[in-house]
Amino acid sequence: MTYVTLSLVFLAVAAAVLAVALLTASDRRRLVARWWLPAVATAIALAVLTAVFDNVMIATGLMVYEPAHLVGILIGGAPIEDFAYPFAGLLLLPAVWLLLGRTRKDAGDDQ
Template sequence: MTYAVLSAVLLLVAAAVAAASARRPRFAHRMACSAAAAAVLCILTAVFDNLMIAADLYRYPAEHLSGWRIGLAPLEDFAYPICVAFLVPSVWVLTERRAA
């Protein structure tokens, strides 16, 4: 399995869970905050992944990558912070108890 396929599956799961939380209060606000958090996390990922790859702390097998990069960081690395930014708040809202 390639990193692109794994990233696509994770993004689809995050999108499905976020969509499932659409009927909960303040959905638009939550999604706007998640988008802002995703942007910050992607910037941090770009900076620190590039530093770690440049320091040769880890490598990716080329045959599992799409070939697209932001600096030295493969594009697939950016799916994880995006998933976290949308998935965590959505799961939180879906699992919290509603006020009586």
């Protein structure tokens, strides 16, 4: 199995869970309208942080990849496949939040 195949599996599962969460949400239009800008900002931050820290970890030898299993697209020394996991998390976290039934009212109960 190549790294890109594994990455696509993670992204597909996360996207499917998010799709289910949004399809079952009664106020999905309001949620999407409220979440799209923070999601984009988070995606940009994740991309920058992943690029920086993956390159540091690869340069220090903490991570080593089998070149035959890589697509070959690198950002610095980090393979493009490394970026799938943070983005899968970006899709999965709000999905789990929705599926667990968190609302603004519920969030206020934690205080």
